[in-house]
Amino acid sequence: MGTFDRLKNRIGLVPNPVSAQTKQVHARIRGASASVSVCPYCAVGCSQIVYTKNGKIIDIEGNYESPISGGTLCPKGAATFGLLHSPLRETKVKYRAPYSDRWEEKPLAWAMERVAQLVKQTRDANYEETNEQGMTVNRTTAIGHMGGATLDNEENYLIKKLWTGGLGIVAVENQARI
Numbered sequence: 001m002g003t004f005d006r007l008k009n010r011i012g013l014v015p016n017p018v019s020a021q022t023k024q025v026h027a028r029i030r031g032a033s034a035s036v037s038v039c040p041y042c043a044v045g046c047s048q049i050v051y052t053k054n055g056k057i058i059d060i061e062g063n064y065e066s067p068i069s070g071g072t073l074c075p076k077g078a079a080t081f082g083l084l085h086s087p088l089r090e091t092k093v094k095y096r097a098p099y100s101d102r103w104e105e106k107p108l109a110w111a112m113e114r115v116a117q118l119v120k121q122t123r124d125a126n127y128e129e130t131n132e133q134g135m136t137v138n139r140t141t142a143i144g145h146m147g148g149a150t151l152d153n154e155e156n157y158l159i160k161k162l163w164t165g166g167l168g169i170v171a172v173e174n175q176a177r178i
């Protein structure tokens with residue numbers, strides 16, 4: 001009998017001290033398909049692994065093989081799965097009328113039309129083709145745009161293209177730049 005077996009006998013270890021319930025426990029990604037992807041949020045380009053089962057995303061994690069991020073994600077990238085599936089996520093348009101003290105739910109089409117009308121009206125009333133020195137500027141400084149952290153790279157590209165090149169809006173920002 002070896003030293004380990006003698007030790008086991010002395011302290012009364014059972015051969016396999018694992019309950020049937022524990023044997024059933026496994027990682028939530030077991031059996032899932034893993035696809036390598038890139039975090040959509042900023043220019044760092046951290047790599048993510050997206051796990052899917054039965055056509056549904058069940059988890060998103062950092063990719064240890066990434067030479068950029070080595071498996072890490074910042075809080076925003078780490079919350080990508082939560083953004084997709086959180087029950088707290090707002091999915092309806094909320095509108096607060098001028099001077100009102102409450103939010104109302106509105107249809108998306110109504111909100112899109114209202115934004116479009118107000119942008120057109122404000123731009124028409126404030127568009128400048130030249131500045132005081134006579135230089136061509138083709139701009140409006142009466143509208144600003146602030147992007148949010150959950151806009152992805154493609155959305156930011158289109159926003160910038162439409163607002164600046166298309167409509168001449170100067171103040172276009174995003175709080176999530178790097």
Ligand code: SF4
Binds near residue numbers: 039040
């Ligand atoms: S948002 Fe965060 S996780 Fe995503 S690419 Fe940028 S730094 Fe990486």
